Amino acid sequence: MAIANKRFIAVIGGNQCSKEEAKLAEEVGRELARRGAALVCGGLGGVMEAACKGASSEGGLTIGILPGESRLVANPYVQIPIVTGIGYARNVAVVKSAQAVIAIGGNYGTLSEIAHALQSDIPVIGLNTWSLSRNGQLDESIIPAQSPAEAVNKALSLAKNR
Amino acid sequence: MAIANKRFIAVIGGNQCSKEEAKLAEEVGRELARRGAALVCGGLGGVMEAACKGASSEGGLTIGILPGESRLVANPYVQIPIVTGIGYARNVAVVKSAQAVIAIGGNYGTLSEIAHALQSDIPVIGLNTWSLSRNGQLDESIIPAQSPAEAVNKALSLAKNR
């Protein structure tokens, strides 16, 4: 049961993404696998698929928490498809199933995941993603990283056993 | 069934809030009631309670979509408590049940509601709330308002029948 001691790290980002974001996500996935962490994501395309592809290429474990009714829509690199049937409310489960979150780019769905993670006090590391301010004041809760390796380092060192 | 033609507008904000935010929320609630709109919210305290209080004082209809297992935690101005039992995933239902959303102040839970609304293309009006940028570029999807009356005006004129 070595699997039981794995860190679970979520990688979140758009279902469609730029080539640059895909490259970052794939490298994050590879690095997570090399470091022995399991990858949690929303199971679809774009950043999620690129991260799963990277993790798989290094023999890592990939979990896709899907919004709809069917496992068949998971990207081909998802090894463990979780079929929630609850639509985008599954974003909550994606982040709560992780001990830290790495956000890459992303649209409003990703923003909702960042928000749910911060609400649950789960660390969020950002690569070219959202930044937030509240009432005109910068909110610095999203921890910036300059590279995939730095993002994974920070995620693993901040990961909480909750 | 005049009720069937009502506009449903969500007011979102913190479960705890400043006096100033409570004052804004109460006036938003009053104005929504005067304009014949139903108020949807998360059913708890702070901004939600102040908005319900305002709406009730003008004879308006108040709906509280609760996270937990019991109706008894609803604030005393909620007329229609919806008990979801799904925790903060209920944030999705709060915004999807509305035709437009007014955000007042707020913490990460409110941010998640803003994000879910924008993802579903539901208009979001902001009063002293979050502002967003992505990859260093301002995202202007949250429509600013300077007063409760302006917020209600904008919410009603942008409300979608979805």
Add this chain to the structure above:
Amino acid sequence: MAIANKRFIAVIGGNQCSKEEAKLAEEVGRELARRGAALVCGGLGGVMEAACKGASSEGGLTIGILPGESRLVANPYVQIPIVTGIGYARNVAVVKSAQAVIAIGGNYGTLSEIAHALQSDIPVIGLNTWSLSRNGQLDESIIPAQSPAEAVNKALSLAKNR
């Protein structure tokens, strides 16, 4: 706020139903309205629509907790559409939002609602609906009624303020 003292009773049953079931549901809806109770349901067709129609015809309040993304699929007698976006997990919210449940006929979705209600200790009254046994032993948790009036009587007298 007389509305705040209303009893909330769920009527559950198939999205498609027989004429006899529709007749029972409509009469249950009428009787709930006459007795001043609010009607909670899943907001769609069949038993849900018939119950809402009955309640509306007597000036009652009708709440439809919908599975999908749009209020436009609610039956025309729903006054308060709640748009959950969580698919059939919304069955949980239908029963938890009620203080007692009346089941009329129904398929597996209705059975899931009966089960969620019983799990939460919410009284379930049955009109021509499922019966259960466990390990060969009859489970008598579903309280039988012989008529709509009896079902409403039992629901109102057993309704819990939870």
Add this chain to the structure above:
Amino acid sequence: MAIANKRFIAVIGGNQCSKEEAKLAEEVGRELARRGAALVCGGLGGVMEAACKGASSEGGLTIGILPGESRLVANPYVQIPIVTGIGYARNVAVVKSAQAVIAIGGNYGTLSEIAHALQSDIPVIGLNTWSLSRNGQLDESIIPAQSPAEAVNKALSLAKNR
């Protein structure tokens, strides 16, 4: 990615259970693992724990889809904890994540899972569990098995790739 070709079978049953049920569940878990199937469950005690224990003892993969906010409540044999935060609405995700379901004993939560599975046309195999009738007529959708091996055989042969 041999893992990607695994069958995913849910084992459902009470969070507390009799010794006999635990014995059945453990043997079902062992047999699923021997046959190369992944075990999906609700992640808690009783039948869920016994099944995970059995699967683990044969080197199988165990996935626990948890209702609450923390991975720490998973039973010690869960290798992949999914933290949904949506309470008992997670029952929907337990069955939808499986290609067939084996029900052992169980209370109303288990009944809700059986109902959600049947609603989604996912095969349900029963070992000493609920039986159903509707309007006085037996519903034979739950496929009976007389032993753990027979239950696993039937689950694997009926498993759908949905």
